[in-house]
Amino acid sequence: MVKGLERYTQINQGEAVAKFQIAKRIEAEKVEGLEELLKVHSKLKKDFKKILLEGDLDILKVEPKSYSFLHLKRDLLKEMLKECKFCERRCGVNRYETTGFCKCSSKSYYSSEFLHLGEEPELVPSHTIFFNRCTFACVFCQNYDIVYSDDMPVNPEELGMLIDIRYRQGSRNVNFVGGNPDQHAHTIAEILLNVRSNIPVVWNSNMYHSEELAEIIEDFVDVWLGDFKYGNNSCALRYSKAPRYMEVVKRNFLRAKENGDLLIRHLVMPNHLQCCTKKVIDWVAENLGEGVRFNLMFQYRPMFKANEYPEISRMLKTEEMKLAYEIASRKLSNLV
Ligand code: SF4
Numbered sequence: 001m002v003k004g005l006e007r008y009t010q011i012n013q014g015e016a017v018a019k020f021q022i023a024k025r026i027e028a029e030k031v032e033g034l035e036e037l038l039k040v041h042s043k044l045k046k047d048f049k050k051i052l053l054e055g056d057l058d059i060l061k062v063e064p065k066s067y068s069f070l071h072l073k074r075d076l077l078k079e080m081l082k083e084c085k086f087c088e089r090r091c092g093v094n095r096y097e098t099t100g101f102c103k104c105s106s107k108s109y110y111s112s113e114f115l116h117l118g119e120e121p122e123l124v125p126s127h128t129i130f131f132n133r134c135t136f137a138c139v140f141c142q143n144y145d146i147v148y149s150d151d152m153p154v155n156p157e158e159l160g161m162l163i164d165i166r167y168r169q170g171s172r173n174v175n176f177v178g179g180n181p182d183q184h185a186h187t188i189a190e191i192l193l194n195v196r197s198n199i200p201v202v203w204n205s206n207m208y209h210s211e212e213l214a215e216i217i218e219d220f221v222d223v224w225l226g227d228f229k230y231g232n233n234s235c236a237l238r239y240s241k242a243p244r245y246m247e248v249v250k251r252n253f254l255r256a257k258e259n260g261d262l263l264i265r266h267l268v269m270p271n272h273l274q275c276c277t278k279k280v281i282d283w284v285a286e287n288l289g290e291g292v293r294f295n296l297m298f299q300y301r302p303m304f305k306a307n308e309y310p311e312i313s314r315m316l317k318t319e320e321m322k323l324a325y326e327i328a329s330r331k332l333s334n335l336v
Pocket residue numbers: 084085086087088089090091092093099100101102103104135182183
């Protein structure tokens with residue numbers, strides 16, 4: 001069993017229930033309007049936590065409710081789209097009429113879905129669903145072809161069925177990624193309503209979501225697969241146009257640790273060992289524990305607009321990789 005991913009492993013082994021399957025089995029009252037939806041949500045959250053803690057597998061024998069806690073979450077997320085604050089950009093736009101920073105309307109698009117064999121060993125084969133668009137604007141974006149287009153419209157019923165098919169083909173989890181999944185949270189809740197398998201949900205994210213979003217999605221996310229990109233605010237602003245980065249991601253990582261399994265990724269960047277890699281590792285070791293699962297990644301490529309930033313317009317040097325590994329292995333014991 002991988003340390004830090006105990007519940008995930010239990011779901012894989014049929015010894016625990018994926019959160020969204022529990023949420024589907026808690027009956028909810030249908031109400032309208034943001035305030036009422038939030039009221040019912042906060043009441044049912046207590047019931048949900050109790051069932052989650054009890055860990056009774058028999059809940060899977062109960063038929064999903066025709067209107068459940070997960071339906072309520074979907075409706076709440078759809079209501080929140082009218083003044084979108086899904087992420088800390090907090091655009092406040094009505095996504096039924098216009099778009100904000102991420103350029104997403106209320107409709108979600110995705111680029112591909114497949115069984116990914118290149119993720120962390122404990123995740124593969126991982127059923128990755130690559131959504132379009134992102135709440136960041138990284139100048140070195142490694143997936144810019146996905147991020148800056150709208151490829152195929154999501155049909156939640158079809159994707160839900162596909163998740164079940166991929167599960168039968170051997171997937172160990174469904175991995176919502178992009179871009180970033182946050183801006184599609186309402187669509188993902190709808191997709192999960194159509195999934196029958198007891199499969200862990202992985203949220204592959206830049207961890208820039210708002211607290212309002214965390215409050216809702218944390219009851220259907222089993223594993224937070226979070227990027228910790230930068231160790232200070234000025235690098236985050238320069239390369240990803242992300243204000244208040246440190247305050248937001250620290251808050252979200254601490255909350256994620258309390259609400260699911262956690263796997264952290266850090267992409268080492270050229271010339272950013274002291275200001276980013278070291279700072280990230282020090283904070284993680286001190287605040288999330290030296291045993292947290294941590295993937296130190298060396299696959300940086302100077303893609304997209306990276307050539308406009310001379311300090312990051314090259315591949316990593318061998319000495320940089322060695323130094324990053326040395327820093328990480330001194331402080332952290334559970335490296336991928
Ligand atoms: S998801 Fe974030 S970037 Fe997109 S509209 Fe909402 S607040 Fe803005």
